[in-house]
Amino acid sequence: MSAFRLRQARIERWTGLGFVTPAMLLFMLTSLIPLAVLLGLSFTNYELGAVDTKSVGTANFAKAVADPVFRRSLGNTLLYVAIVLPGAVGLALLIAILVHGRRRSRGFYEVIYFLPVTSTLIAMATVWQFLLHPRLGPVNAFLRLLGFDEVAFLSEPHLALPTLAVVGIWQLLGFNMVLFLAGLSAISKDLYEAAEVDGCVSGLDRFLTITWPLLMPTTMFVMVTTSITAFKIFDTVAVMTRGGPMGSSEVLLYNVYLEGFQYFHMGYAAALTVIFLVFILMFSAIQSFVLERRTHY
Amino acid sequence: MPCLQRAITRVLIHGVLMAGAAFMLLPFVWMLATSIKPPEEVFSATLRLLPTRFFGAENYSFALTQAPLLRFAINGVIVCLGILVVQLLVAIPCAYALAKLRFPGRNLLFVLVLLALAIPVQVPALPLYIALAEMELLNTYLSLMLPFLFSAFAVFLLRQFFKSYPDDIIQAARLDGMGEMEIVWRIVAPSAWPAIAAFSVFSVVAHWNDLYWPLIVITDGGMATPPLGMMLFADAETGSNYGALMAAATMLTAPLVVIFLFARRWFIAGVTMTGVK
Numbered sequence: 211m212s213a214f215r216l217r218q219a220r221i222e223r224w225t226g227l228g229f230v231t232p233a234m235l236l237f238m239l240t241s242l243i244p245l246a247v248l249l250g251l252s253f254t255n256y257e258l259g260a261v262d263t264k265s266v267g268t269a270n271f272a273k274a275v276a277d278p279v280f281r282r283s284l285g286n287t288l289l290y291v292a293i294v295l296p297g298a299v300g301l302a303l304l305i306a307i308l309v310h311g312r313r314r315s316r317g318f319y320e321v322i323y324f325l326p327v328t329s330t331l332i333a334m335a336t337v338w339q340f341l342l343h344p345r346l347g348p349v350n351a352f353l354r355l356l357g358f359d360e361v362a363f364l365s366e367p368h369l370a371l372p373t374l375a376v377v378g379i380w381q382l383l384g385f386n387m388v389l390f391l392a393g394l395s396a397i398s399k400d401l402y403e404a405a406e407v408d409g410c411v412s413g414l415d416r417f418l419t420i421t422w423p424l425l426m427p428t429t430m431f432v433m434v435t436t437s438i439t440a441f442k443i444f445d446t447v448a449v450m451t452r453g454g455p456m457g458s459s460e461v462l463l464y465n466v467y468l469e470g471f472q473y474f475h476m477g478y479a480a481a482l483t484v485i486f487l488v489f490i491l492m493f494s495a496i497q498s499f500v501l502e503r504r505t506h507y
Numbered sequence: 508m509p510c511l512q513r514a515i516t517r518v519l520i521h522g523v524l525m526a527g528a529a530f531m532l533l534p535f536v537w538m539l540a541t542s543i544k545p546p547e548e549v550f551s552a553t554l555r556l557l558p559t560r561f562f563g564a565e566n567y568s569f570a571l572t573q574a575p576l577l578r579f580a581i582n583g584v585i586v587c588l589g590i591l592v593v594q595l596l597v598a599i600p601c602a603y604a605l606a607k608l609r610f611p612g613r614n615l616l617f618v619l620v621l622l623a624l625a626i627p628v629q630v631p632a633l634p635l636y637i638a639l640a641e642m643e644l645l646n647t648y649l650s651l652m653l654p655f656l657f658s659a660f661a662v663f664l665l666r667q668f669f670k671s672y673p674d675d676i677i678q679a680a681r682l683d684g685m686g687e688m689e690i691v692w693r694i695v696a697p698s699a700w701p702a703i704a705a706f707s708v709f710s711v712v713a714h715w716n717d718l719y720w721p722l723i724v725i726t727d728g729g730m731a732t733p734p735l736g737m738m739l740f741a742d743a744e745t746g747s748n749y750g751a752l753m754a755a756a757t758m759l760t761a762p763l764v765v766i767f768l769f770a771r772r773w774f775i776a777g778v779t780m781t782g783v784k
Contacts, residue, residue, distance in 0.1 A: 226610030233601035236657035244631030332734035
């Protein structure tokens with residue numbers, strides 16, 4: 211028996227190592243090594259095709275801190291997150307609670323609200339651009355019908371970012387709704403019956419005493435994933451506004467894209483990417499903290 | 508009267524849900540309607556939904572002849588399938604080893620997987636682009652697939668599933684003389700097919716719709732994936748032909764939406780599984 215165990219341990223050791231090798235090689239090749247190179251690049255003035263590249267210390271980071279474009283894009287990104295987060299989480303929670311109580315129409319609503327998640331965002335961003343067109347779009351046609359003036363949603367500096375946020379909420383709502391529905395299904399029906407016996411009769415009472423506290427872990431999770439997704443906003447900016455008008459919708463990733471892949475300021479773009487990564491890791495740290503708490507719940 | 512009250516509540520609930528549904532559907536409905544309108548009706552900018560003159564054939568054929576939409580779709584299929592096949596081939600044995608085999612460095616590797624989960628493609632994009640440019644591999648299918656071949660999410664998800672697979676059965680298979688390779692592919696992996704199906708849907712949707720990476724590595728329009736193709740087409744046609752633009756949007760969005768309508772369960776399962784993370 212012990213000979214078998216020893217042999218088994220040896221087999222496990224070697225097959226184990228063999229089985230993880232392709233994955234780990236690919237991971238090193240596509241993530242770890244690039245990550246190291248990225249960190250290295252962020253301290254240089256490297257430009258694609260340049261012959262003399264030298265170390266510039268932390269100059270790229272100092273430049274970023276002083277760069278009005280970068281500061282504006284970071285501010286805009288955080289503002290975008292601040293609009294999308296309550297919208298996409300709050301509305302998804304409301305819709306999920308209403309849909310959860312439906313029996314026959316649940317599938318119908320699920321399909322409709324989930325549709326934007328599966329559709330190609332670039333194509334739908336083009337459609338939104340048309341919907342919001344000052345002269346040709348139905349949204350403004352409707353506003354005119356009501357007697358209002360036309361609104362140039364995407365070319366008015368103070369409206370461009372909030373408009374992109376509405377599209378962002380439209381895209382994320384169904385995804386979050388499905389997560390909330392899964393959370394709601396996990397709450398036992400008995401609890402509601404017990405609460406009713408205890409005098410929690412109204413819907414609001416039941417929501418505040420049972421649904422809200424028990425759904426808290428799901429809510430936290432949805433909030434963190436929504437923040438990360440919103441922080442990575444790129445597609446709608448690239449299609450609908452390209453950072454305009456007057457920089458009012460410049461966001462972090464769009465800035466990284468322009469610096470790195472349009473102007474080929476690789477060193478500077480690497481520094482911006484490092485800053486981007488720090489934010490993402492911060493969100494992820496919150497997420498693992500939240501998940502840690504959820505398992506103890 | 509509780510009966511009346513309940514009826515009012517129901518009407519209110521459906522009212523809110525229908526209003527929301529109208530907002531969700533508005534872009535789809537308007538996209539479809541505009542794709543069959545003639546230019547003069549698009550430019551008259553009335554609120555009429557259906558066209559008085561059917562112009563769908565012209566718009567769709569214009570979109571199909573002006574942009575290689577079929578080519579974009581084929582590129583999308585090749586890239587998504589290529590990514591998915593490699594992801595599964597690499598992740599399944601890795602997840603099995605992390606779940607069921609004892610070997611040195613296992614815990615460290617799992618920590619690396621958790622770290623990898625947090626890193627979005629935009630982070631390694633710059634060095635990968637430089638490497639691909641140096642090797643003159645830009646504008647290839649390989650360049651489109653490269654950053655996504657290892658999926659930490661697949662490893663993580665499948666490890667969770669494999670962990671709950673009974674050890675007794677694996678042990679029995681070993682006593683029957685089955686090798687580890689056979690155990691993974693013939694016994695353990697098939698048992699996790701719901702997770703594999705949900706992950707597959709998740710992966711395909713993500714990479715069919717991705718814009719950031721194709722935008723970086725593809726400059727040759729013939730290699731464009733659907734989102735990039737849509738963007739190139741919109742740039743070339745801006746302002747002139749909204750009917751054809753909406754027709755193109757419809758055709759590029761349709762494949763995934765149709766698959767979704769038929770495989771709704773797996774889409775929902777895929778999303779729910781991100782919550783397992």
